[in-house]
Amino acid sequence: MAKYRVVYTQFWDDPKVVEEMTPEDKYLFLYLLTNKNTKQIGIYTITKKQMAFDTGYSQETIQSILERLINKHKLVKYNLDTREIAIKNWGKFNFIRGGKPVEDCVNAELEKVKDLELIRYVGEHIRNEKVRKLYESYTDSPFEWSKDGPDDQSIRDGLDDTSTLRGQKEKQKEKEKEEQLLNRQCGQVFDFYQHNFGVLSPFIAEEIGDSVEEFGEPLVMEAMKISLSVGKRNWRYTYGILKRWRDEQVKTMEDVWALEKEFEQRKKAPAMTEMRPNVPGIYQHNPSEGEDLP
Structure with a gap:
């Protein structure tokens, strides 16, 4: 069965992408978003050897790029023991809608994740409340709102601009x-x-x-x-x-x-x-x- 993944065109206008990422960083990151191993939950198992085979890079190059994506750009996490990778902002762009079929699929895939910290890592950036709760149910404590989380972040930060708050609340409603x-x-x-x-x-x-x-x-x-x-x-x-x-x-x-x-x-x-x-x-x-x- 064919699978489709969401990659927004704004990716190419993001300041982090334009100014900080090398061509190799962009290529590997897009590969991690769209390769055949990806799952609905943004967490999946893949080896560095498989990354190297699919992209044409050496395993040493993959290791170097992956370290930049993890430590410098802070876009992914990788568990060396379980060979699981997690895409931080996956949930912001792939859970625009919910619904029972989507929730059932998410539940089935979350049950197979070995590193539960990866569930928290992805879950804290999900805007869809129902799907976010599913991720939260697999961890031992509630999620904290991330800095780049839901659109009403300025409301949680306590901005004093009344008109701004009103506009954001109405937009959210x-x-x-x-x-x-x-x-x-x-x-x-x-x-x-x-x-x-x-x-x-x-x-x-x-x-x-x-x-x-x-x-x-x-x-x-x-x-x-x-x-x-x-x-x-x-x-x-x-x-x-x-x-x-x-x-x-x-x-x-x-x-x-x-x-x-x-x-x-x-x-x-x-x-x-x-x-x-x-x-x-x-x-x-x-x-x-x-x-x-x-």
């Missing part, structure tokens, strides 16, 4: 409302998928979440219902419908109905059909070249 709405919508779609399509893997859950964020819950649900109506019980077919809607600038259910009405009218007009013989309706998704639909 709006963000929490948006996350709650998205999680609620995703939960409804997840339930529908599990009842009608089958087991919901973390990867599919992530794709569904992204689709709900882009298209909205009504369109995702409608696309899933269309897939079921033609006997296609798989997410790839459903996403194919959504991609076509994207191309057709479909944004609401009214747009879906208008598109289908247009298709029905074309079927009744032979002359128009001859001009555009290969244009499908929403119930006739044409997979792109090379797309394998069960």
Whole structure:
């Protein structure tokens, strides 16, 4: 199963990256963020020999770069005994949304971590409260807020600027409302998928979440219902419908109905059909070249 990892483009504008990191530092750090050993929790097992093999560096060079990432840049920790590495800011960028599938995956992976201090190291920088609590449950004391932790850091630091505090509080509340709405919508779609399509893997859950964020819950649900109506019980077919809607600038259910009405009218007009013989309706998704639909 393919895995996807979040790397923000702002990485290249970060002063630490621009002014302090060598090209070798940047290369190895990006490798540590995206290699095939990475886990959902930002902690995983990897040997220096594997790093050297994948990057083309010698083990001595890997050791030197790794020491800079650990001691100078303070971006990772590495346990020589367990061969486990932890990415400090992993949770800030990879847990934008939560949800039961994500939380179940996190729980399963945290149980396999041998060095519990690495859980604390990553967990203290997680902004998503529910996921943060999961990490905290594997340690023997509560987390402390990190300096570069959640967006309301200035509030915890006790700034006296009332307008700044008010603006930050309102911004935080709006963000929490948006996350709650998205999680609620995703939960409804997840339930529908599990009842009608089958087991919901973390990867599919992530794709569904992204689709709900882009298209909205009504369109995702409608696309899933269309897939079921033609006997296609798989997410790839459903996403194919959504991609076509994207191309057709479909944004609401009214747009879906208008598109289908247009298709029905074309079927009744032979002359128009001859001009555009290969244009499908929403119930006739044409997979792109090379797309394998069960």
